[in-house]
Amino acid sequence: MTSEMISVQDLAVRFTANQTKKWPWSKPGVVKAVNGVSFAVNRGQTLGIVGESGCGKSTLVRAIAGLVKPSHGTVRVGGKVVDYSRRKEVIALRRQVQMIFQDPVASLNPRMTIRDIIAEPLVMFFPEMNGEARETRVHALLDRVGIPRRNANRYPHEFSGGQCQRIGIARALAAEPKVLLCDEPVSALDVSIQAQVVNLLQELQADMGLTLIFVAHDLGVVRHISDEILVMYLGGMMEQAPADALVARPTHPYTRALLSAVPVPDPSQRITPQVLDGDLPSPLNLPQGCLFQSRCPARLPECATTRPDLKRDGRHYRACLLEAS
Amino acid sequence: MTLLSVQDLSIRFRTPDGYVHAVNNVSFDIEEGEKLAVVGESGSGKSQIALAILGLLANNAEASGRILYKGQNLLDLPRREMNKIRAKEISIIFQDPMSSLNPYMTVERQLNEILELHEGLRGRAARSRVLEVMEAVQIPDAKNRLKSYPHEFSGGMRQRIVIAMALLCRPKLILADEPTTALDVTVQAQIMHLLEDIQKEYGSSIMLITHDLGVVAGFCNETLVLYGGRVMERAGTAAIFAAPAHPYTRGLMRAVPNIHDPSATLQSIPGQPPNQTRPLVHCPFAGRCGDSLEACFDILPELSPAPHQRACIRAVEELT
Known part of the structure; x- marks a missing residue:
């Protein structure tokens, strides 16, 4: 069964940058962190979001979770449009959409025991639950993520x-969400531990039918866990495709450059990274045409003036004026 | 010719809760013009070795053993002499x-x-x-x-x-401590390319400290694998990737997703990083090793002789 669990339509996030003001009365600059991103994820599927630092991938998932306010666009969860201006609705949203953060230690309150950390969403979302039932549930969650129960008071x-990342996952699962937003959940972890957490997330997804949105800069990990991959650059969508197709046949010049730079753990294979010249334009002052034009090796004259729309070819989306070949 | 020789280096830190044993009897050489990768996870002691070479260890550190460079032991060198070596003979690139x-x-x-x-x-x-x-x-x-x-x-x-x-x-030797970890892949590729060109031109040796096996495979000709402050394996990069001979190296390679081979399942190494507050008496990896025997918890295995050095009591053929 494939039914749409979460979808985002033309989402944009802007921040006003007051420190760019020259005088108290001058207008502050506007950082366009996310520019018109659209996607839909079916129940039980995983969407990977990749891009370099500053491309807006974290801001995008934070906006979906209601942690920053989207300035434009709509988010649908289970077919229903979320109204971020109403606090009640945002709280109801968090029952269904939970988040796992990058820094596992900093995302847990240092003054709370892990029992209290995991029980907090239960108190919040299931106020009718009594103490005993809550304790049983905390233990079940600890078992599920592989933390020994005897550690609950630590x-x-x-x-x-x-282990902290496992606790963070247990806390997210306590609300019984349908969607898990993972913002670089394994980047701070060692390789051997990283594999443990990725495997745990995949197991949980299979058992509970979770829908995952997985943000990371490590393309290998994203490729491993995702059904579809979305590539972002400067807050905009460059390409989205099923994971196999995107890695095997990238059609956007940016995706090609990004993939060519991924180191391969095999000394017999030499990679020849395609070097991108030029610097990232400032998100305060976005180029008029294609977002990637300043560094694109295949730039056309019209790229400077026309922002390409997202074109669809089956399940493959791309935003580029060049013909896909 | 051997440029730098680390012999029986141990580093421990005094803390209010007792000693932390960060590096335990590590020995290795760096040849002239060599690109040596030191691979290990956090807590494996890889950065502390680099800091010890330059005499930059924290005040509560105690180092023993020898680090020989041009006939002098860098560990006993007075500060004035050390300052002449820093940057001029041996320099360091930090992570951040x-x-x-x-x-x-x-x-x-x-x-x-x-x-x-x-x-x-x-x-x-x-x-x-x-x-x-x-x-x-x-x-x-x-x-x-x-x-x-x-x-x-x-x-x-x-x-x-x-x-x-x-x-x-x-400098004759450049210590690069995770030089690209904080950077994006496209920039990482540029920086590694640059280091390679410079190494060729200047003929310096490079000790690259990293946890990224992809970077190692593309850049270094020799690889040293550390775990729990101890050398697990040391060999040519091609040999180590073609036939990893230590259970930890094997585990590490299976735990890294390869973007071009998505069919492979990700095999994690069970358990948690080692507790380093006790002196090592047995193989530090024994508790997480799928191939460990009872004897592994009694013996601290020594490194086998070159070219493919390994510290494991089990034969390579017996490993899973």
């Missing part, structure tokens, strides 16, 4: 990074 | 390009400082040398950017400046 600093 | 530059000094002043101290160069002579390395690390418009402060550069450019700094005196 504090976050007594755990390693990998 | 933001915190390894002084935010209050222009790039030019920071670079000049080194030349003045080590080579007595000032004024025009220093300036031309600075420009030369800034161009070598491909900073566009170097001449006009000399007067800029570190915050005016992007992360990738800042890391180039740090590399330029490390190259200024054409």
Whole structure:
């Protein structure tokens, strides 16, 4: 069964940058962090979002979670449009959409025991639950993520990074969400621990039918966990396709450059990274045409004036004026 | 010819809760012109070895063993003598390009400082040398950017400046401590390319500390694998990737997703990193090893002889 779980239509996020003001009365600059991103993810599927630092991938998932306010566009969860201006609705949204953060230690309150950390969403979302039932549920969640129950009275600093990330996952699962937003959940972890957390997320997804949105800059990990991959650059969408197709046949010049730079753990294979000249334009002052034009090796004259629309070819989306070949 | 020889190096830290044993009897050599990768996870002691080589260990550290460079033991060298070696003979590139530059000094002043101290160069002579390395690390418009402060550069450019700094005196050995971990893949590719070109041109040896097996495979000719402050395996990079002979190295390679081989399942290494508050009495990896025997919890295996060195009591053929 494939039914749409979460969809985003033309989402944009802007921040006003007051420090760019020259005088108290001058207008502040506007950072366009996310520019018109659209996608839909079906129930039980995983969408990977990749891009370099500053491309807006974290801001995008934060906007979906209601942690920053989207300035434009709509988010639908389970077919229903979310109204971010109403606090009640945002709280109801968090029942369904939970988030896992990049820094596993910093995302847990150091003054709370892990029992209290995991029980907090239960108190919030299931106020009718009695103490005993809550305790049973906390234990079940700890078992599920592989943290021994006897550790429930300990504090976050007594755990390693990998264990803290497991606790963060348990806390997210406590609300019984349907969608899990993962913002670089494994980037701070060691390789051997990273694999543990990725495998745990995949198991949980299979068992509970979770829908994942997985943001990371490590293309290998994203490729491994995702059904579809969305590539972002400067807040805009460059390409989206099923993971196999995107890696095997990237059609956007930016995706090609990005993939060519991924190091391969095999000394017999030499990679020849395609070097991107030029610097990232400032998100305060976006180019008029294609976002990628200043560094694109295949730039056409019209790229400077026309912002390409997202064109669809089956399940493959791309925003580029060049013919796909 | 051996350039630097680390012999039986142990580093422990005094803490209120007792000693932390970060590095345990590590020995290895770096040859002239060699690109050695030191691979390990956090807590494996890889950065502490680099700091020990340059005499930059924290005040509560106690190091024993020997680090031989040109016949002198760097561990007993007085500070004055050590200062002559730093930057001139052995230099270091740190992980975080933001915190390894002084935010209050222009790039030019920071670079000049080194030349003045080590080579007595000032004024025009220093300036031309600075420009030369800034161009070598491909900073566009170097001449006009000399007067800029570190915050005016992007992360990738800042890391180039740090590399330029490390190259200024054409050192014999460059210690690169995770030079690209904080950077994006596209920038990482550029920086590694740059290091490769510079290494060829200057003929320096490089000790690259990293946890990224992809970077190792593309860059280094020798690989040393550390775990729990102990050498697990040491061999040519091609040999180690073709036939990893230590259970930990094998586990590490299976845990890394390969973007071009998505069919492979990700096999994690169970368990948690080792507790280093007790002195090592047995193989540090035994508790997480799928191939461990009872004997593994009694014996601290020694490294086998070159060329393919490994510290494991089990035969390679018996490993899963």
